[in-house]
Amino acid sequence: MRWVFRGRHFLSLSDYTADEILYILQTAEGLKRRWMVGETLTILSGKTLAMVFEKPSLRTRMSFEMAMYQLGGRAMYIGPQEIGLGKREAIKDVATVLARMVDGVMVRTFAHEILVEMACHSRVPIINGLSDLHHPCQVLGDLLTIQEKKGRLPELKITYLGDGNNVCHSWLAAAAILGLQLTICSPVKYLPHPDIWQWAQERGAQSGATIVHEVDPFVAARASDVLYTDVWTSMGKENEMEERINHFKTFQVNDSLLRQAKDDVIVLHCMPAHRGQEITDEVMDGPHSAVIDEAENRLHAQKALLALILN
Ligand code: CP
Numbered sequence: 001m002r003w004v005f006r007g008r009h010f011l012s013l014s015d016y017t018a019d020e021i022l023y024i025l026q027t028a029e030g031l032k033r034r035w036m037v038g039e040t041l042t043i044l045s046g047k048t049l050a051m052v053f054e055k056p057s058l059r060t061r062m063s064f065e066m067a068m069y070q071l072g073g074r075a076m077y078i079g080p081q082e083i084g085l086g087k088r089e090a091i092k093d094v095a096t097v098l099a100r101m102v103d104g105v106m107v108r109t110f111a112h113e114i115l116v117e118m119a120c121h122s123r124v125p126i127i128n129g130l131s132d133l134h135h136p137c138q139v140l141g142d143l144l145t146i147q148e149k150k151g152r153l154p155e156l157k158i159t160y161l162g163d164g165n166n167v168c169h170s171w172l173a174a175a176a177i178l179g180l181q182l183t184i185c186s187p188v189k190y191l192p193h194p195d196i197w198q199w200a201q202e203r204g205a206q207s208g209a210t211i212v213h214e215v216d217p218f219v220a221a222r223a224s225d226v227l228y229t230d231v232w233t234s235m236g237k238e239n240e241m242e243e244r245i246n247h248f249k250t251f252q253v254n255d256s257l258l259r260q261a262k263d264d265v266i267v268l269h270c271m272p273a274h275r276g277q278e279i280t281d282e283v284m285d286g287p288h289s290a291v292i293d294e295a296e297n298r299l300h301a302q303k304a305l306l307a308l309i310l311n
Contacts, residue, residue, distance in 0.1 A: 164192030
């Protein structure tokens with residue numbers, strides 16, 4: 001292997017090169033194949049992961065916990081009431097103490113700066129399990145799913161419809177690094193962060209990516225290979241829900257939008273989904289939907305990440 005993964009933090013996809021991301025995906029495919037034939041693995045035997053959650057989770061918690069278990073290691077959940085990052089205790093103190101006890105720390109938090117500060121003070125890898133700026137583990141699972149369903153990543157029209165949120169930012173990073181064709185379709189009030197957009201344009205110019213914004217969902221969806229959506233109201237913004245529903249209602253992924261896309265389009269959603277808002281039941285449960293495979297692939301993608309950075 002030409003790259004060193006051991007001991008590295010995973011805060012954003014932009015911390016990794018295209019070759020490194022593709023190697024994580026290749027490792028995930030191998031680990032998934034071994035899991036499917038029931039092979040018992042001991043790659044992370046004796047290793048431990050602390051999982052710090054300041055927000056709720058189903059997929060992230062379960063996939064990290066099962067990933068460690070299936071690799072022969074152990075994960076421990078620390079809930080929102082237990083640490084009080086930066087409130088009960090300084091972020092620096094939490095990071096340095098945890099690093100004396102475990103081999104890696106996964107953190108789901110609010111401000112991305114909390115992760116950056118933890119990484120500054122931690123001698124073990126800090127993994128971003130979602131921050132207000134990025135959700136890189138989600139997009140690793142998404143990339144794995146697209147690769148499985150379409151056999152490739154380049155030369156596909158990938159369309160993200162909805163809020164310019166943390167998932168959208170991680171998609172911008174993935175497209176810019178890997179040289180993908182990505183259309184972001186969001187109302188002008190809910191564009192991605194301008195610094196991340198600018199960075200993606202500059203990085204994408206080097207990789208051959210095409211990253212564009214389109215305000216009309218029906219234009220954006222046209223000839224898409226992948227339609228991706230996410231909740232209109234992310235965690236922490238619940239008080240904006242009514243206003244957001246008004247702005248986003250024409251961005252719903254429904255049967256008529258799906259008809260604009262290619263016949264073999266796949267639909268992805270990072271979940272949890274608000275059925276009847278950003279996606280209809282018909283699409284979520286329909287033949288184009290790959291959302292459950294996508295959720296499962298969080299497990300395999302993160303297994304690869306953990307096997308590479310904790311070992
Ligand atoms: N997609 C995702 O991160 O799901 P959870 O919020 O359930 O972890």
